[in-house]
Amino acid sequence: MNFLQFMMTNRQQVLELTLEHITLAGVATILAALVGIPLGILITRVPQLGKPVLGGANIIQTIPSLALFGFLLPAPWIGARAGRLAILALALYALLPLIRNTYAGIRGVDPSVVEAGRAMGLTDRQLLFQVELPLASGVIVAGVRIATVLSIGLATIAAAIGAGGLGEFIFRGLAMVNNQVILAGAIPAALLALIADFLLGQLERRLGSLRGRS
């Protein structure tokens, strides 16, 4: 059990890197949600913006992740802090599922329910917060779930630019040609993704039942 021995002797560092990893992915997802969800709402209100916004987010996702980290490196205001750079790159990646699911969730609300709300004299804001967002919340959380899992996976690459996280072990193991060290990074990262997926899945199911009540 060489791998377990490695984990035990380095548990302090495993813990540190795991926390770093959670911070990177967590902050990135929250940032992406703060931008992506309002953008998703915006394009349901201003349909002309739909194509450019979704197209833009799509293009970002097609950039290979390693290249994106590289591209951002020269930006002067983040270059000095690798952690911030990594968070920005991860947030950009997480944007697409958030925008798309928010948009799809709101558009998927039964049009007769929205029209009834409008006909009863709800303002646009009341319609959004009392009707559309609650009914779309299951789909939006599904987007958050995808974005979170994506960020946890991609955050391993952040180590390539010295931002830390469990990728440190993976890159170190690759350099040392040592599988134990690679696994010490890969297995906790995979576990983190699974746990996040499970927890957000529970939340999604609970919120999805709102719509199921229709």
Next chain:
Amino acid sequence: MTTAPSEARAIERPAIEFDHVSFLLNGRPLLEDLVLSVKRGETVVLLGRSGSGKTTTLKLINRLLLPTAGDVRVNGRRTTEWDSIRLRRGIGYVIQDGGLFPHFTVERNIALVPRIENWPRQRVEARVSELLALVGLNDELASRYPSQLSGGQRQRVGVARALAADPTILLLDEAFGALDPITRSEIQKEFRTLQQRMRKTVIFVTHDLREALLLADRIALMEEGRLVVDLPAAEFTRSELPLVRAYIEAFSGLPDTNSHDGITRLAE
């Protein structure tokens, strides 16, 4: 909602007026040159097939749509001059299957407009019980969700919700269309009784001639975006217009002639 300066004048003035109204969608006319006036307390049924412009007419009243040409006046004021939110809160709206919010309980659905109008809590609660009783629903249903109700119960909740803030005008769009025939007939009769008591200004859209005859003071028959004929319900079946005859033909072809409302009246 809007109290007229002089009661006497308010009674004379029509509640709803269509003054040569047309509505075009992408250059295609959905409604052409409609002239129609609805008195206070009157029930007008807009009868016609799908695509005849009935629903468009209804949506022009609460400003879900704005006319391409002509004026729609509600309580003497053009809908373009009304603040749309104020206008809509003064007009009840019922659609097929109720259009209830699936994530709200019955109580919250009914209390929707009173709540956003910031009625005090106790008044809202009292109003909800009052309305549940009015539409023949048990108080126990207040905490249920729409999916836990039968179609008929949902429709009753839809009517209660529309009446919540005591609007003077009520719009119903195929409101009872999704119900099974027995429930529909029950609700139609209850609605008629309710309307005789409330005397709201009611515009009721349907394609069901029997429903029209049961509920209407006046029937406005529409076809391809035009008003074909506008007659008191009692005179409607005597009209010799081909389209009216076609309607009566279509609805009198049933084998059972013992039915108590529509068919016997058709035979007059």
